[in-house]
Amino acid sequence: MRSLIFAASVLLFSVTSAQAGSLPVVKDPVAKTECSDCHMAYPPILLPQASWEKIMGNLSDHFGDDASLDDATVKVLTEYFVKNSNDVVLAKNEKIFAEMKAQKLKEGKRVKYLRPPGILRTAKKWSSKFKPERIQDLPRFKSKHSFSQRCVPVIESVMKRAKIQTMAMCSDCHGLMPTTGASAVVFPYVEALPVAERQAFFSAEELKCLDE
Ligand code: HEC
Ligand code: HEC
Known part of the structure; x- marks a missing residue:
């Protein structure tokens, strides 16, 4: 090693x-097992909620492969991917950051140089108005691999x-x-x-x- x-x-x-840079890795044990047979288990933060819902709703026709799972597993995995998806993480952490700023202001501190949490910066970088089913179709992916x-x-x-x-x-x-x-x-x-x-x-x- x-x-x-x-x-x-x-x-x-x-x-x-x-x-x-670094991305939050997949921690959920079910996602780690079920979604890493054919490619790495992709970090949920890379795609928005709608993308994950589309992907999880159509596993039997998954980019030309059959990646079907039983209904109970699909449900658990969909919840995991949605909860950690780009737009959900972005909204949640923007709120946390706004509260952090408000608290500092209340304490009479300066907030101009307050650094957003790392997870918020990552979510912002990968945020996109497109909702593709492929990470490869995101503008950020393209710009990093052109x-x-x-x-x-x-x-x-x-x-x-x-x-x-x-x-x-x-x-x-x-x-x-x-x-x-x-x-x-x-x-x-x-x-x-x-x-x-x-x-x-x-x-x-x-x-x-x-x-x-
Ligand atoms: C054929 C090799 C290759 C594959 C496959 C590949 N990448 Fe990359 N990736 C690169 C190279 C080369 C760079 C540019 C590195 C540099 O500029 O130093 C890069 C850059 C990146 C960066 C930016 C690094 C940074 O912090 O600036 C990220 C994030 C990234 N890739 C994610 C992915 C993801 C997610 C996938 C799969 C969906 C992927 N890459 C597939 C080769 C690859
Ligand atoms: C039976 C094999 C298989 C399993 C299992 C599988 N996938 Fe895939 N997946 C594929 C193939 C094949 C592609 C297309 C790869 C390519 O274009 O090279 C793909 C592509 C993807 C992409 C698009 C990546 C990109 O940007 O091109 C996502 C997102 C994805 N899979 C998510 C998942 C999730 C979530 C799971 C678990 C529920 C999963 N996959 C399980 C075979 C699989």
Whole structure:
């Protein structure tokens, strides 16, 4: 485990220099089990309530797959995703933050530099007027994963060699995301290679494109 973490940290610095943000991970044990067979269990904060309701209401035709679950499980999971969805978390924490400010003002303190809670900042970043069924269709996702024309084929080649089927496979590129929520770019496939192969895996050009 220690050596794995060490390997991850080496790659982490070579691949990404950007400050990696972090997302709240899925904590619900049912969601963790039932929604991580085919892709990582996506953090509920990434999509609004309406999106989760659409997804959970149509599991038998789930992006071409049958992801059906029994009614009781669907009910519990829908409640979990809705409660932690983007707009619900946003509204709840905006209220908490407003109350925090009001309290400070009452105590005669300044509120201009009061920092919103991290969860509120994350919810704001991912908030969108669109209610897509795909995280990939969110403007924020697109802006974080749009590569220059020169880099598109380069990234495609990396994905092919690192056995990453589609952009929906977040944890194939963000290896720490399911456990810590960190969005640092860490490729588990590359991490698992023998040291020499791992070190030679990315060309300088590829590293540059990944860091774009
Ligand atoms: C039987 C396999 C399977 C299971 C189980 C499954 N999914 Fe999926 N899911 C898929 C496939 C396939 C895609 C499309 C992936 C792609 O485009 O590469 C997908 C895509 C998604 C997407 C869109 C991701 C994106 O932005 O492209 C969401 C959201 C999602 N699933 C949520 C869930 C939830 C919630 C559960 C648990 C209730 C779940 N999935 C369980 C197969 C599954
Ligand atoms: C093919 C690899 C790949 C896949 C798959 C992928 N990403 Fe990324 N992601 C990247 C790269 C590269 C960056 C840009 C990193 C940089 O600029 O340093 C990035 C950036 C991000 C960031 C911004 C990091 C920050 O804090 O600025 C987030 C958040 C993110 N991805 C989430 C996701 C989610 C959620 C999914 C799945 C729905 C996903 N990514 C799928 C490669 C990938």
